[in-house]
Amino acid sequence: MLNGKDLPPALPAHREECYTCRRPKKNCLCGSAKPFATRLRFVILMHTKEAHKQRTGTARLAKLCLSNAELIVGTDFTRDERVNSLIRDPAYSPFVLYPGPAAVEFKALAAGALPAGKTPLVFVIDGTWRGAQRVLRKSHNVRALPRLSFTRGYSSQFIIKKQPLAHCVSTIEAIYYLCKEAQEAGYENLKGREEILMSIFKELVDTQLGYQKGKGRRREDPAGGCRP
Numbered sequence: 001m002l003n004g005k006d007l008p009p010a011l012p013a014h015r016e017e018c019y020t021c022r023r024p025k026k027n028c029l030c031g032s033a034k035p036f037a038t039r040l041r042f043v044i045l046m047h048t049k050e051a052h053k054q055r056t057g058t059a060r061l062a063k064l065c066l067s068n069a070e071l072i073v074g075t076d077f078t079r080d081e082r083v084n085s086l087i088r089d090p091a092y093s094p095f096v097l098y099p100g101p102a103a104v105e106f107k108a109l110a111a112g113a114l115p116a117g118k119t120p121l122v123f124v125i126d127g128t129w130r131g132a133q134r135v136l137r138k139s140h141n142v143r144a145l146p147r148l149s150f151t152r153g154y155s156s157q158f159i160i161k162k163q164p165l166a167h168c169v170s171t172i173e174a175i176y177y178l179c180k181e182a183q184e185a186g187y188e189n190l191k192g193r194e195e196i197l198m199s200i201f202k203e204l205v206d207t208q209l210g211y212q213k214g215k216g217r218r219r220e221d222p223a224g225g226c227r228p
Contacts, residue, residue, distance in 0.1 A: 035067040036193040040120050040182055042069040042175060043086060045077060045142065047127030047135055058172035059126035061200050066175070076138035083123075087141060092121035095148045097174055098136060103149035106178060110185035120187075122148060122178065126171045151181055172201045 044059050051073040063071045070082075077083045087094050093115050106120075114120060123142055125132040136143050154169055154177050169177070176197040182188040 034193070034196045035065060036190065036196065037068045038066060038179060038182075038190065038194075039188055040122055040179070041092065042066055042122050042124060043083070044069065044071045044124050044126050044171060045083070045135060045139070046071055046073045047125075047131040048073055048075050049131060050127045057126065058170045058201060058204065059124075061204065062172040062175050062197060065172075065196050065200060075135060077135070077142055078138065078140045080141075083139075084141060086121060087145070089121075091119060093118040094121040094123065094145050096123045096125070096136070096142050096145045097148045097178060098125065098132075099149050100147045103147035105149060105151045106181045106187070107151055107185045109148075110182070110187045124171055124174060129168060148178070150177055151184075170201070172197050176201075 042062075044063060046057075046059050050057055050059070059071060063069050072080065072082060074080060086092065109120065123145065125135050125142075127135060154173070176194060179188060179190060179194040179197070183190055183194070188194075
């Protein structure tokens with residue numbers, strides 16, 4: 001039995017963690033989330049390293065904002081029961097949001113390429129560029145899905161991290177831009193609710209910039225990450 005002398009020292013206040021957004025409690029962003037539902041069904045596939053090491057990632061923030069989204073952690077989803085059950089579900093038409101020569105734009109789906117009566121199920125891979133590539137390479141079931149991309153190019157506003165390629169955007173930005181394009185195509189009618197995604201994202205970036213400009217240029221974590 002532990003006595004008072006045997007108890008581990010309490011964590012400093014800046015290291016106490018929110019178990020939902022995985023950020024330091026003093027910088028928890030959960031209160032900024034205003035959940036909304038989309039007609040699109042998003043499933044975020046988070047790389048294991050991203051789940052365990054990242055404190056400035058955006059996937060959990062996106063999940064907080066999307067009331068009908070799901071987040072699954074792993075590196076190889078080929079035999080993942082949940083992922084496979086979603087892919088097989090006849091209610092959905094599954095896609096992976098990832099660039100490529102065969103990728104289609106949502107505008108084309110809305111124009112008649114989407115099977116009648118089916119909900120677009122969009123898998124979004126969360127991780128560094130290399131991590132996302134590994135997930136796609138290993139996950140044969142996800143790799144076999146038709147790919148979605150954007151109508152136009154976007155530049156990431158994730159200025160606290162260096163993006164390896166011009167078209168790389170964070171997970172929350174990717175979801176936001178797809179929601180906007182689905183709305184432009186007449187599929188979504190979000191009435192501006194999607195702006196909470198960029199609002200909470202900006203709050204994250206501004207907080208981190210404050211750390212970088214502060215004494216000692218302290219940051220919550222040094223790791224980088226992006227999503228294609």
